[in-house]
Amino acid sequence: MELAAVEDWLSAYGRAWETMDPDAAVELFTEDATYRETPFEETMRGREAIHAYWAEIPDYHKDISFGSEVLMVDGDRAMAHWWVSLFRVKTGERTKSDGIFLLEFEGGAGRCRSLREWWHIGPEPPAGG
16 A cells, blocks of 8 residues: 555545545445454444444534544555544534554555554643643
8 A cells, every 4th residue: 555545545534524424434444344443442343333333423523623644554554643623512522632543455445454543532722722
């Protein structure tokens, strides 16, 4: 996987999150992909499970802004730093999350076959602060 392809994948992932589009998100993954949101959560397996997870985003998030930076590409594996600012629907607060993706891609097609992430969440700092 080339650096530009990983950057494109991350851009598409960010757009899917910002637009809360589970169909766009699931298209980024192989049929048998695994998706692990945190080390303590059950691993989601397959596009159907990933779609169901993404379909719940509007229940939890809105006004989403995503950014990312590729840290490493090695063959079909990549590591990326990501950050997101969003409004949490249930708590009524604006937060910022910062995390790392470990990604494995299917050769040639550019679809992700494994996503593992670690992240931390905190209140979004006030503007100018």
